[in-house]
Amino acid sequence: MAEGFNDDAEGAFFQPLSPPNELEPCPGPKDLQVVSLSSMEVDTELESPASKCSHALRARSSMPIVEFFRQNAQELRLNAETAQQCASRLAQELLFSTEDLYLLSDKESFMQLPLPMYVRRWLAEERHGRLCNPESLREAAEAAGDSSPPKRGRSSFSNMAESVPVEVTVQINSVTAINIKRILFDVDFTLMLDWQDPSVMGMTAKEIDQMTMTIFNPEVVIDNAVDNDQPISGGCNAPRPNRLVDGVCPDGQLKKTNRYRLSLTCNGLDLRAFPFDTQILPIRLKARNKSTLHGEEGPEAILVGPEGLYGDNKKHGLRRTGHTVKMLADRLADFKIQSLMGLRSELPDRWYEVRIIVERSPGHALRNVATPCLVILIFSFTIYAIPMSELGSRLENTATCLLAMMAFQGVVNEMLPPVSYETALGRYVTAVYIILMFHGVEHALFSTLTSKSDSVAPRDRPIDIFFGAVEFWDAQSDYLNKVEAVLVIAELVLILFIHVAYVLYLFWLRRRGKAKRLREAERPGVSLVDARGGFGTRNSARSSARVRTGTTSAATRSRSIGSGHTTPSGGAPTLLHSSRPKKGSG
Known part of the structure; x- marks a missing residue:
């Protein structure tokens, strides 16, 4: 196997x-093999003449050709693959069992089989001793004292x-x-x-x-x-x-x-x-x-x-x-x-x-979840048009975007069962949350860093979280305005790049799954x-793939051993049909 x-x-x-x-x-390979009657081992020294004859009859019982070739593989110099190919070629001629081969009867028919020359010669020479002849089996059984007709319909698998x-x-x-x-x-x-x-x-x-x-x-x-x-x-x-x-x-x-x-x-x-x-x-x-x-x-x-x-x-x-x-x-x-x-x-x-x-x-989820989330993310950048000093307006608009994202997170949860891991769309929603949170922290930080003014009382100034270690900029300075502008542009470019890379990564995962299945399909079974x-x-x-025999059509040549699902196409008769005696004929 x-x-x-x-x-x-x-x-x-x-x-x-x-x-x-x-x-x-x-089960091991030997257990899986459908053993033919001829492969049953018996102790011939302890058998009676009738049982020896019965064993001889079983040794010549009809069996599939592929099993016949495997049992005689040493004499035929055939391995499992070549035996299967030879049996496949015979199946295209409607020859499925050793009984079918025996019905060819004459040597000329054997020499026309689509097989290697030495196999044809071996079959032609050994056909009387190796192949199944139903009439002679019945006669031998009667001569051995076993006149009871063979039991038909009783499955032989239980003994085989x-x-x-x-x-x-x-x-x-x-x-x-x-x-x-x-x-x-x-x-x-x-x-x-x-x-x-x-x-x-x-x-x-x-x-x-x-x-x-x-x-x-x-x-x-x-x-x-x-x-x-x-x-x-x-x-x-x-x-x-x-x-x-x-x-x-x-x-x-x-x-x-x-x-x-x-x-x-x-x-x-x-x-x-x-x-x-x-x-x-x-x-x-x-x-x-x-x-x-x-x-x-x-x-x-x-x-x-x-x-x-x-x-x-x-x-x-x-x-x-x-x-x-x-x-x-x-x-x-x-x-x-x-x-x-x-x-x-x-x-x-x-x-x-x-x-x-x-x-x-992905169209449904992209239209109803990913696209609205992207719109909210892009809209959050319009908050930078509000002056840095109006911190309340900036944080209010950012909080509104966060509340809108919570609604779409509920939509994602409705689509999926409770799972212990995060999905690709869930990671995207989480990333938008983090960006909006970063925006809120940035608004508060930049407003604090530009809050220095000698005319403002200390209680009207924001809390100094740096405890004097960092010197704040004066409200009249435009340095942090330029820094914030550069930061916004860099963030927009980075977000665009991450979106494109993430979508390409997801498509790559899908293609990798297809390639993995192709590799799996090369394994046995x-x-x-x-x-x-x-x-x-x-x-x-x-x-x-097609196996040429020279006597059947291409559609018939493409079929292999063991099936019997098909009949040959019109044209030349098969070897079995040309040699099998028709019912009712003299």
């Missing part, structure tokens, strides 16, 4: 998802693996409201689950529907739902085949789809950059501990993203479509949906989180989709 997350200080805001209050050990990867894909239909005060948001989304169950290979849709209670059926709950976490009516709670070929499920891939309209909590709000903040609206999915199969304890579902358990982009998943946001999903007044991030645990377990990343449009198109992540950049 790919290497897990490595936390760093810069990416602390996007930490890998960890189950809250969970102390259960995470303790954990089953379940692929999670989410489509955001609409986000209608974000209540910052109550820390809630309303969302409408569609949840799609995909997994593979070898026990349903070759079964019709009706047979699968009849076996609903006996096959693996994962259950997922919305962990951060406020009241009800149930899907709306019209969904599908029973597994159904993702694709049928000749009326049967060829690859054992099942799926479920449900739609939800819920109010969810978003406790991780960070309002420090308000009103230039970017928020994360989480959808926390949790699979139930165990599924039951006819009252028996079944395997545990582990949730993975659209890239699958071992893949690194959506082409390697079962559905081959990543998380999506509908065109008209953004119905928010102050926010706009920026991107969608899927995040599984560092080691895959039953938790998965889909994060809707929204950016606030993280998928990122830009809601406005073209984020440039690996999921969008690599999805345009």
Whole structure:
């Protein structure tokens, strides 16, 4: 399995998802692998002839081609990546299992497969001994004394693996409201689950529907739902085949789809950059501990993203479509949906989180709070037109500006919940308070420093806070008038520079957050989709890659192994269709 997350200080805001209050050990890579029947170890020395034959039959049971290549990786000289690529090319020809390969039958068909030459030769030579032939398996089973028909529909996961990867894909239909005060948001989304169950290979849709209670059926709950976490009516709670070929499920891939309209909590709000903040609206999915199969304890579902358990982009998943946001999903007044991030645990377990990343449009807060505060600040400089000797008029006008600022501070408090830190807009309001306070102190100080006059009685003079250490200027001197003029001009220039620098800093914080998410999307188990198109992540950049086979269209060549979601385009028939005998034919 790919290497897990490595936390760093810069990416602390996007930490890998960890189950809250969970102390259960995470499954290892061996536990996560869906083991085929041929990988079950038995002690052949203690077996009876019938059990040995049964083991031989299991060793040749049908399995996904990618698992077949991995089991024979040493002979084929294939690593995990090249095995996935080879299986992907065969999937484009509708070859998903070893049974499909066996049906090619003749050597010429094997030599036409879109594989390296030595792999084609190995398959052509070993096809009779390695690949699955259903007819010969049944005949051998009858000869061994096991004439009972194979049990179909009984999930083999309980004997094969303790954990089953379940692929999670989410489509955001609409986000209608974000209540910052109550820390809630309303969302409408569609949840799609995909997994593979070898026990349903070759079964019709009706047979699968009849076996609903006996096959693996994962259950997922919305962990951060406020009241009800149930899907709306019209969904599908029973597994159904993702694709049928000749009326049967060829690859054992099942799926479920449900739609939800819920109010969810978003406790991780960070309002420090308000009103230039970017928020994360989480959808926390949790699979139930165990599924039951006819009252028996079944395997545990582990949730993975659209890239699958071992893949690194959506082409390697079962559905081959990543998380999506509908065109008209953004119905928010102050926010706009920026991107969608899927995040599984560092080691895959039953938790998965889909994060809707929204950016606030700062226009409302700037028009109704920041702009009036700026007007009050600029208006406070008109007080310097009042003579320095009229201290009462200056302080009265400054106090009026302070009272007006208090009203706008109340507006900011109404917009936000009680938080222990200061927001960007709150810092701006506080800075205006400090400047107005500085103006009031400056008026009093300059009036005091110019109060020297021999004709004024001591009791009519302001208090000497310097106790004679500083010599006051005479009221007839114009020195302090010039000093005050220089100070006012310097203060205006400084305030203009700070305003521009502060706004640029807030926009830089937003861009840094986008860059941080792009870096997070390169980690295993993280998928990122830009809601406005073209984020440039690996999921969008690599999805345009094409594998040439020479026999199918470009649209078909872009699809990879394990899905069965698609059918080939018109044109030349695939190898499987050209060799599989049609039903009803002689």
